[in-house]
Amino acid sequence: MAVIRWILGRIILLLNFIFSPRGVKRTPEAQQVINERTQQLALYQFDACPFCVKVRRAMKRNSLNIELRDAKTEPHRQTLQDGGGRVKVPCLRIEKEGEVTWMYESNDIIQYLEQEIAQA
Numbered sequence: 378m379a380v381i382r383w384i385l386g387r388i389i390l391l392l393n394f395i396f397s398p399r400g401v402k403r404t405p406e407a408q409q410v411i412n413e414r415t416q417q418l419a420l421y422q423f424d425a426c427p428f429c430v431k432v433r434r435a436m437k438r439n440s441l442n443i444e445l446r447d448a449k450t451e452p453h454r455q456t457l458q459d460g461g462g463r464v465k466v467p468c469l470r471i472e473k474e475g476e477v478t479w480m481y482e483s484n485d486i487i488q489y490l491e492q493e494i495a496q497a
């Protein structure tokens with residue numbers, strides 16, 4: 378079972394690499410505004426998780442430079458467990474005015490990124 382999961386993961390990564398989306402082009406000033414917003418974000422994720430790939434593709438499409446944290450390794454795994462309440466990925470850590478919130482569910486994350494972060 379683990380082997381099949383590993384093979385499927387590699388296929389997903391390969392397809393994602395081949396069909397990588399293009400990022401939106403902004404003026405340097407507009408991209409700078411977006412970059413400042415994304416500095417408050419971090420995506421806890423696994424490399425070959427299909428839901429994480431979906432979120433990473435949305436980030437690429439929208440040219441969002443968000444720090445990726447591998448939730449399989451420490452200290453990120455424990456930080457996600459302590460902060461979000463469970464080790465489930467993808468999970469977006471959002472820091473706003475000193476307050477941290479944890480957003481699970483790939484569709485919710487993509488909607489948040491597209492509506493709250495990527496709009497000029």
Ligand SMILES: N[C@@H](CCC(=O)N[C@@H](CS)C(=O)NCC(=O)O)C(=O)O
Binds near residue numbers: 426467
């Ligand atoms: N509905 C979730 C599914 C996420 C999901 O199942 N992630 C898997 C990795 S591919 C996971 O973290 N499983 C561990 C768990 O559910 O505790 C989403 O769209 O984000």
